[in-house]
Each structure stands twice: as C-alpha cells, then as structure tokens.
Amino acid sequence: MSETTADLPTPVDTLAVDFDAGGTATTINRNKGLLSVGFLGLVATQFCVALIDNMFRWLIVPIGSELIGSSELALSIGAACFIVPFLIFAAPAGFLADRFSKRNVMVACKAVEMAVLCLGIAAILLQNVYVMFVVLFLLGGQSTMFITSKLGGIPEMVGTKKIAAANGIINMASMGAIIIGTILGGVLYDLTGPLGLKNWWISAAALLGASGAGFLASLTITPMESANPSRRFTPDIAGQTVRDLRLLWSARPLFLAAAASTFFWTLGMISQLNIYLFADESLHLDLNRDVGVLLGVLTVGVGIGAVLAGICSRGKIELGLVPLGAAGIAAAAMLMAFVPGGAENQPLGAGFYCSCALLFALGVAAGLYDIPLQSFLQDRSPAQSRGSIMAAYNFMTFSGMLVASGLFWLLSSPLGLSARAIFFIGGLAALPVTLLIIGHLPFQTARLATRLLIGLFYRVRVEGVENVPECGALLVANHVSWVDGVLLGLTSPRHPRLIAYAEYFNNPWLNWFGRLGRIIPIGATRKSMVDSIRAARGALQNGEL
Structure with a gap:
C-alpha cells in the first residue's frame, strides 16, 4: 500500500465567485x-x-x-x-x-x-x-x-x-x-x-x-x-x-437530472406500496405489527445512503454516484424476487431477514442515486429562478408518485402480478435507466470507477485543497510516476485539463479516456507543442484549471 501526498498551490486570488447556469456571478458566504x-x-x-x-x-x-x-x-x-x-x-x-x-x-x-x-x-x-x-x-x-x-x-x-x-x-x-x-x-x-x-x-x-x-x-x-x-x-x-x-x-441538463430523480421517486413509491403486498403474500407477516420493520429498514437505508453520498462527494457534486446507485437499485430490487418465503406459523424466518437486508441495500443505493441529482439541480439553477426550477422539479416527482400508485394498482390487480414479479419488473426497469445515465455521464462514471480502483492501491492524503482558486490557474506538479496526473485529477476540487504526451493516447482505450478527461496532448514536433500551448492558454483564459 502506497501513501501519496498531494500539495496544492497557495491561492493567488481569494475572491470566491460562483457562476450559475445563466452565467451570472453570485457571491457565496463561505x-x-x-x-x-x-x-x-x-x-x-x-x-x-x-x-x-x-x-x-x-x-x-x-x-x-x-x-x-x-x-x-x-x-x-x-x-x-x-x-x-x-x-x-x-x-x-x-x-x-x-x-x-x-x-x-x-x-x-x-x-x-x-x-x-x-x-x-x-x-x-x-x-x-x-x-x-x-x-x-x-x-x-x-x-x-x-x-x-x-x-x-x-x-x-x-x-x-x-x-x-x-x-x-x-x-x-x-x-x-x-x-x-x-x-x-x-x-x-x-x-x-x-x-x-x-x-x-x-x-x-x-x-x-x-x-x-x-x-x-x-x-x-x-x-x-x-x-x-x-x-x-x-x-x-x-x-x-x-x-x-x-x-x-x-x-436540458437540469431537466434530465429532474427526470432521473422523478424515476427514483416513482420506483420508490411502487416499492413502498409493494412491501405491504410482499409482506402479506410472500412472508405472511402481521401487517399491523411487522410490516413497519420492513418500511423502517428501507427508510433508514435511504438516510444512510444520503449521508454516504454527501461524504463521497468530497466538496463537489459527484454525479458518478448516480449510475452506481442505479445499478444497486436494479440489483437489490431483482433479488427481492428470490427471497425465501415465510411460513404462516413462523413468519420471522430467513425470508424476513433476507428481505430486511435487501431493502436496506435498496435504500442505500437510492440515497447514493438521488442526492447528487438533487444537489446538481440546486447548484446549476439560476439564482433568480431557482424557486421556479425547484417547483417544477417537485411537480414532476410528485406526479411520478401519483402515477406510481395507479401503476401499482394496474400491476397487482387487473394484471394479477405477484409482489415478487413487481419487484423484479422494477429492477429490470432500472437497468436501461442505468445504461442511459452512463451514456450521459461517461466521464463522471469513469472518474468514480478510477477513484475506487486507485483507492485499492494508494492511501492518499490531500493538503491545501482549499487553496485551489476559482479562476484560471496553472498547477505545476512534480512528475514522479504515470499515476501522478490521475491522482491530481481525482483529488482536485475542480477538474484540471492535464497536458500529457500524445503517444500515450494511440491506444483506443486511453484515447477514449483522454477525450473524456479533455486532456491536452502534446507531441514531439514543434507544431504539436505550439498547438498544445495555445490550447492550454485558451483554457486558462476561459477560467479553467
């Protein structure tokens, strides 16, 4: 296990300015x-x-x-x-x-x-x-x-x-x-x-x-x-x-985030209603006494997942958690279809405890999924119309919950599907949503996956992260190994445009990753060097890191 210390620069400008979605600068009381x-x-x-x-x-x-x-x-x-x-x-x-x-x-x-x-x-x-x-x-x-x-x-x-x-x-x-x-x-x-x-x-x-x-x-x-x-x-x-x-x-980015969050609340309402049916039909629980435990476990899981999302975000909005949460929702919901049934004379058996574990996992995944979306909506909404954006978001989510009530009735009554089948269908519905989210957030997904992989081999301590300025800046780092640039990109509160040797990106996979990270390639020829310097200068003038 290696330990790496990332030292970030001293600020050249202490003015803190945030830019909303409309480009308007708004000061924040830090x-x-x-x-x-x-x-x-x-x-x-x-x-x-x-x-x-x-x-x-x-x-x-x-x-x-x-x-x-x-x-x-x-x-x-x-x-x-x-x-x-x-x-x-x-x-x-x-x-x-x-x-x-x-x-x-x-x-x-x-x-x-x-x-x-x-x-x-x-x-x-x-x-x-x-x-x-x-x-x-x-x-x-x-x-x-x-x-x-x-x-x-x-x-x-x-x-x-x-x-x-x-x-x-x-x-x-x-x-x-x-x-x-x-x-x-x-x-x-x-x-x-x-x-x-x-x-x-x-x-x-x-x-x-x-x-x-x-x-x-x-x-x-x-x-x-x-x-x-x-x-x-x-x-x-x-x-x-x-x-x-x-x-x-x-x-469009705000609407997509709202739509993704609406899917979560719609599926959440179906799951909540389905728990009652599942408890009665599969586990043979006392609905007045025992079903509250299942709902409580799910709710606690959502709360813990929400806190974990805040911790994992590390001072930024980590949208890479969204596909991870969606995959977790899909897996936990589909596994609920295979929980052992409960006996009428002994309902609190293996099926009950397996259900509690899966519902807790479903809740944690849901918290990881929704918090980044909600935070993105709040952060990117223009300050002057943030109330209207939040109102439209609430309208969408609660409309989804209302539709969920009717959809649950349709699945359970006219179609006569079992509670297990409804959980499985909900999990299946989350799979294409997961793929869509990865398609819209390829860099964020790859960044989080890389962060998790790096965490298996390196213990990273970051110092001076608060000194990274909000304006355009140039980070000059000691280049000891190939992983330095990756660590710098993962630990910085702002995404840096790295300058890297162009030959590294002849590989199709590295080329794809380089384009996602907007890496500026620099070659051995004079023209390539000039082009790279111009690209870096333009990024600095645009306020990038």
Whole structure:
C-alpha cells in the first residue's frame, strides 16, 4: 500500500465567485458551514416538518378508517391529500421562494402549521372526518411551500462545495423523522382510545409541542435575500406551472437530472406500496405489527445512503454516484424476487431477514442515486429562478408518485402480478435507466470507477485543497510516476485539463479516456507543442484549471 501526498498551490486570488447556469456571478458566504447555527436550525425545522406530517397522518388515518368503515379508502384518501397539494401549490411555492426571502417563507410556513394543527385537533374532537382530511391537505400545502424554499435556500446557505453534504444530512434527518412520526402517530392513536377522543390532550400536546419547537428552530435559519424581488404573482396557477416546467425543460441538463430523480421517486413509491403486498403474500407477516420493520429498514437505508453520498462527494457534486446507485437499485430490487418465503406459523424466518437486508441495500443505493441529482439541480439553477426550477422539479416527482400508485394498482390487480414479479419488473426497469445515465455521464462514471480502483492501491492524503482558486490557474506538479496526473485529477476540487504526451493516447482505450478527461496532448514536433500551448492558454483564459 502506497501513501501519496498531494500539495496544492497557495491561492493567488481569494475572491470566491460562483457562476450559475445563466452565467451570472453570485457571491457565496463561505463562512456559513454545516455546523453553523443557521444550517442546523434548518435541519431541526425540516425534522419537525416531516415528524408532524407523519404523526398527524397516521393518527387520523385509523380514525378515518373507523368513521368511514373502510381502511383501504382511508389510506387512499390520506395518500391523495398529502400528494395532491404538491401538484396544486407547486407554482405558488416557486413564486414565494423567488419573490421573498426563503428563510421568511419557511418561518411563515411553520406559523401557519400551528394554526392548521389547531383546526385538526378541533376536527378530531368534532369527529368530522372530512375536516380531518382537509387539514391533512393543508399540511401538505404548507409542506410544499416549505420544501421548495428549503431546496432553493440550501445553495445560498452553504455554497457549492457543501451542497451534497448538506442534502445528505437533511435527508437523513427527514428519513428519521418519517420513521419516528409514523410510530408516534400509531402510539397517539392507541393512547387516545377509540376515535382519538380519550385523552385527546395528549395528541394536542404532542402535535403543537413539536410544531412550536419547529417554529423556534426556524427563527435560527440563516437570513437570505430575496432572489427576485421584482417578480409578480400570477393567479393562473396552471399556466404558471406550465411555464415553470418549460423553464426547466429549456435547461436540458437540469431537466434530465429532474427526470432521473422523478424515476427514483416513482420506483420508490411502487416499492413502498409493494412491501405491504410482499409482506402479506410472500412472508405472511402481521401487517399491523411487522410490516413497519420492513418500511423502517428501507427508510433508514435511504438516510444512510444520503449521508454516504454527501461524504463521497468530497466538496463537489459527484454525479458518478448516480449510475452506481442505479445499478444497486436494479440489483437489490431483482433479488427481492428470490427471497425465501415465510411460513404462516413462523413468519420471522430467513425470508424476513433476507428481505430486511435487501431493502436496506435498496435504500442505500437510492440515497447514493438521488442526492447528487438533487444537489446538481440546486447548484446549476439560476439564482433568480431557482424557486421556479425547484417547483417544477417537485411537480414532476410528485406526479411520478401519483402515477406510481395507479401503476401499482394496474400491476397487482387487473394484471394479477405477484409482489415478487413487481419487484423484479422494477429492477429490470432500472437497468436501461442505468445504461442511459452512463451514456450521459461517461466521464463522471469513469472518474468514480478510477477513484475506487486507485483507492485499492494508494492511501492518499490531500493538503491545501482549499487553496485551489476559482479562476484560471496553472498547477505545476512534480512528475514522479504515470499515476501522478490521475491522482491530481481525482483529488482536485475542480477538474484540471492535464497536458500529457500524445503517444500515450494511440491506444483506443486511453484515447477514449483522454477525450473524456479533455486532456491536452502534446507531441514531439514543434507544431504539436505550439498547438498544445495555445490550447492550454485558451483554457486558462476561459477560467479553467
């Protein structure tokens, strides 16, 4: 095992400037990091939002089941009441995120949340199931507003180098809150007796207490300026949604990232619904007692995968993780079709534990897949219209989730496919997506594969990485071995244009890799040297490394 130290240069210019997708320079406050009070306040607020949404949802769904007389209908209405607001309120959420300070929007959302919960508690006391579901719809609406501003605000709070890590932390907090909220919702239902009326104050105290804590946490979120104070509101919500989608479509890399993320959320919804069918049909589990473990394992896996994606990104957005995550999703989903079945008299057997392991792996792969895509969307969106881009992205993902519900019904009921078959089909669907992603991200995929391969033979310590300037710069390194250039390219926070001897690239594979890495070849002739120097000079003038 070799150890190599990469020493990077001292900065010649300390001005930190980021360029958005439209070429507009935006300054970033580099002093705001992942341990700042402002960012930790955002994490705590997001945790409370997800916690309350799931606590209230899983408190009123069983109450609604008793009042309506159908658990299936109550579950369907509950899911629709939470998903549909993300479609209806996507455009207004984008407007608010662009027109006003994103921090102020999030604080206002938390204040509205407390008022809505008061209405929800009153609905439980009045035993009005319709108002209960209206309250769940309103909570979905305020979550739409909050999440859009949250997604748009992260780049302003932490800067490009920490976006992936920030998303990983926030997604981990969200996954934890979903698990805890789902469990607490069931606990509150049990504690408050039939229809939530007995000891109803326990539900009120838990919901309003968590909401109040979230409101206080929101006050500590980093202040942010309005991105587009001149933007005007349009009452044509449907028309604005179409315009937001066109804006996203016009930036092809952003649209492709959004489409890839939408595939993840669509497949995720199908998997979540299919777990119930799989638990009953193949494992013979108690749906009220044991299926929560399977869902919890999947959710924990997504959270851990999100954190791993942030760690692996190392100060940049590592899109090479996307095809790796897609391949992992495909493999884990298809293997679920071959899990041993459970016996009715002993359901918690080998099949149950194999399912837990595969669902955990599926979740980890999903986290590795989605975090780089989400971070890319946030980083490359123009600052003045980032809210609209995030709104269009939310519209696409939740539309995919809605389509997934119908697709699952089609596969499981009219077509009569088993849960194993549905998992296998989902895995098969991920294979062409993996190949498409590799086709669109060949350099990023090759870079990550090389990084993993190099890690088997070298232990690399990097010093001075913060000194790499944002402007054009020339790195002059000691050239001890052929691997030096590879290590420099892998450890630098910006992709450097290496200058290498042209004869090395006569090999077709090395030639392909050199073109992917945009290496500048230099030959032995005078003309080749002049051409190479001109190419290097042009790269420096364009701000490249």
